[in-house]
Amino acid sequence: MSELPPDPARLHAILAHLDRQLADTDTLRTYLQIQRREVQRALDAAGRRPDRRPRQQTRPAPELPPAAPASRPLSGPTGDGSGFMLEMKRHPQHPNPAVLHVDNCTMASQKTTALSDGELRAALREAEDVAPCPFCRPESKVDDAIA
Structure with missing residues (x-):
């Protein structure tokens, strides 16, 4: 740590700042621990029950704006780098x-x-x-x- 100031007023200010930082860190740590426990509970619950949601096999392509007429139709991927x-x-x-x-x-x-x-x-x-x-x-x- 760098050299500390000699006067008590600045030392108290530094101490107060460090105490706030520690409190914020403790609060964040507590919050993250709570979130972790909730995720772990959800994971445990998901592992115990079968997944009843139907799985979607294919997803639709994102909507593209209307295209100008193609200069050359492309029936499908050709694999030669031309499509x-x-x-x-x-x-x-x-x-x-x-x-x-x-x-x-x-x-x-x-x-x-x-x-x-x-x-x-x-x-x-x-x-x-x-x-x-x-x-x-x-x-x-x-x-x-x-x-």
């Missing part, structure tokens, strides 16, 4: 956006939807919560696919 696809979000409230990929991108998950060039352009230009893949960079290939 595009949209990787859906895990769930609607997930913090990460939906991701646009070139159709042979190895970073895409299994939950993808084929896109035409026009749909890709519209998604890049207008769709919220959609981002291009930083690995395959489909935005740089959209003009190459038309040429």
Whole structure:
């Protein structure tokens, strides 16, 4: 610790500040312990009872704005890098956006939807919560696919 001031008034102020910090830390620790116990109870209860909720097999793709007519129709992912696809979000409230990929991108998950060039352009230009893949960079290939 650095050198302390010699006068009692400043030492009392420092002591009061440290006491407040310790109290805040204790309060936070208590709150986190309570939350942890609640999560543990919920986890224990979930492990004892069967999950009765039906599982959704497929999730719909995020809504894209109307696309301009595609210059070349894309019937599905071709695997040769000439098409595009949209990787859906895990769930609607997930913090990460939906991701646009070139159709042979190895970073895409299994939950993808084929896109035409026009749909890709519209998604890049207008769709919220959609981002291009930083690995395959489909935005740089959209003009190459038309040429």
